[in-house]
Amino acid sequence: FTANTTGQFTITPGTNQLAxxxxxxxxxxxxxxxxxxxxxxxxxxxxxxKAVTVALGNNPSGGTLAGTLTGNTNTNxxxxxxxxxxxxxxxxTIIGTGAGASATSPGFNVTEPTLTVTTQPVNxxxxxxxxxxxxxxxGLTPPNPIANTAVNVIIDxxxxxGVLSGTKTVVTDANGVxxxxxxxxxxxxxxxxxxxxxxxxxxxxxxxxx
Numbered sequence: 001f002t003a004n005t006t007g008q009f010t011i012t013p014g015t016n017q018l019a020x021x022x023x024x025x026x027x028x029x030x031x032x033x034x035x036x037x038x039x040x041x042x043x044x045x046x047x048x049x050k051a052v053t054v055a056l057g058n059n060p061s062g063g064t065l066a067g068t069l070t071g072n073t074n075t076n077x078x079x080x081x082x083x084x085x086x087x088x089x090x091x092x093t094i095i096g097t098g099a100g101a102s103a104t105s106p107g108f109n110v111t112e113p114t115l116t117v118t119t120q121p122v123n124x125x126x127x128x129x130x131x132x133x134x135x136x137x138x139g140l141t142p143p144n145p146i147a148n149t150a151v152n153v154i155i156d157x158x159x160x161x162g163v164l165s166g167t168k169t170v171v172t173d174a175n176g177v178x179x180x181x182x183x184x185x186x187x188x189x190x191x192x193x194x195x196x197x198x199x200x201x202x203x204x205x206x207x208x209x210x
Contacts, residue, residue, distance in 0.1 A: 014041045014042030014043065015041075015042050015100070016039060016040065016041055016042070016047055016050075016099045016100050016101040017039070017040050017041075017042075017101050018037050018038070018039050018052065018096055018097070018098060018099070018101035018102055018103040019037065019038045019040070019103060020035065020036070020037055020096070020103045020105055021036045021037060021078065022034055022035055022036035022080065023105050023106055023108075024083075024092075024094055024105050024108045025108060026108045026109040026110070026111070027108075027110060027111075028110065028111055028112065028113055028138070029084075029085065029086055029087060029088055029110055029111070029112050030066075030084050030085075030086055031084065032082050032083070032084060033082070033083045033084060033085065033094075033108075034080065034081070034082055034083075035054065035080070035081050035083065035094055035096070035105060036078060036079065036080040036081070037052055037073075037078070037079055037080075037096045037098075037103060038076075038077050038078050039052065039073045039077045039078075039079070039098060039099055039101065040077055045077075046073070046076050046077025046078075047073060047077050048073050048074060048075045048076070048077055049072055050072065050073050050098055050099040051070055051071070051072055051098050051099075052070070052071060052072070052073060052079045052096050052097065052098030052099075053069055053070045053097055053098060054069050054070075054081050054083065054094055054095065054096050054097075055069065055094070055095055055097075056085075056092065056093070056094060056095070057092075057093035057094060057095040057104050057105075058091055058093040058107065059089070059092065060089035060090055060091060060092065061087040061088060061089030061110075062087060063085040063086055063087035063089060063092065063110065064085070064086050064087070065083055065084075065085055065094070066083065066084045066085070067081060067082055067083035067084055068081065068082075069081070069083075073098075079098075085110045087110070088110050088111050088112035088139060089109070089110055090107075090140075091107035091108070091109070092107065092108055092109070092110055093105050093106070093107055093108075109140065111138040111139045111140055112139045113136055113137065113138060113139060113146055113149075113201065114136070114137050114138075114139045114143065115134050115135075115136050115151070115199065115200065115201065116134060116135050116137070117132065117133070117134050117199065117209055118133050118134060118135050118177070119131060119132055119133030119134075119179065120132065120209055121197060121209055126162075126187075126188065126189055126190060126191045127187050127188075127189055128187060129166075129182045129185060129186060129187060130180070130186040130187060130188065130197070131179075131180065131181055131182065131186075132153065132179075132180045132186070132197060132199070132209060133177060133178065133179040133180065134151055134178050135172075135175070135176050135177050135178075136149055136151065136172050136176045136177075136201065137176055144176075145172070145174065145175050145176025145177075146172060146176050147172050147173060147174050147175075147176060148171060148172065149171065149172045149178075149201055150169050150170070150171050150201065151169065151170055151171070151172060151178035151199055151200070151201055152168055152169050152199065152200055152201070153168050153169075153180060153186065153197055153198070153199045154168070154197070154198050155188070155195065155196070155197060155198070156196040156197055156198035156209070157194055157195060157196035158192070158195065159192040159193060159194050159195060160191060160192030160195075162188040162189055162190035162192060162195065163188065163189050163190070164186065164187070164188055164197075165185070165186070165187050165188075165189065166180075166184050166185035166186040166187055167180075167183075167184040167185060167186070168184075168186070170184065178199075196209050197209045
């Protein structure tokens with residue numbers, strides 16, 4: 001039989017594709033942001049054991065992206081990240097890159113909660129109920145209330161070494177309001193001039209009464 005040789009031709013590597021499968025949701029500073037990606041090849045088969053790295057794309061406030069920033073795809077071609085951002089800002093994006101492919105998330109907001117004392121305590125006698133209230137919002141314009149968040153109260157300025165008793169934690173309602181009423185029975189056992197209370201939601205923020 002006879003044979004002949006073809007001309008030269010090139011086989012190029014298939015193009016991988018990275019798809020965002022879990023988009024980041026708007027959240028508060030230093031709270032978890034979950035993103036996931038699916039890496040596939042040019043025949044839409046998953047690509048396992050490839051490194052994917054995430055970074056901030058749009059960064060409106062100079063925030064820092066924290067967490068484990070590089071992960072390997074699993075046998076299904078999926079990799080997930082749990083991240084945090086330390087500064088409030090609007091329209092952040094996260095970019096994932098790996099195996100020659102990339103994907104950019106939609107924009108999302110990172111907010112810094114604002115706690116405002118809306119009911120100031122008034123002068124009372126020792127061992128009498130102290131009424132105080134706060135409103136917790138997300139810091140956007142216009143602000144949105146933050147519900148179902150525990151607000152704690154302590155003595156901030158204590159001129160007489162008094163002890164605060166009663167229920168010291170109240171959860172914000174649907175309007176972002178936490179009210180320490182007579183039902184909570186906040187009381188201070190020693191007379192003094194210039195007491196102040198401090199209300200907050202852990203280490204994230206706090207607000208002192210007047």
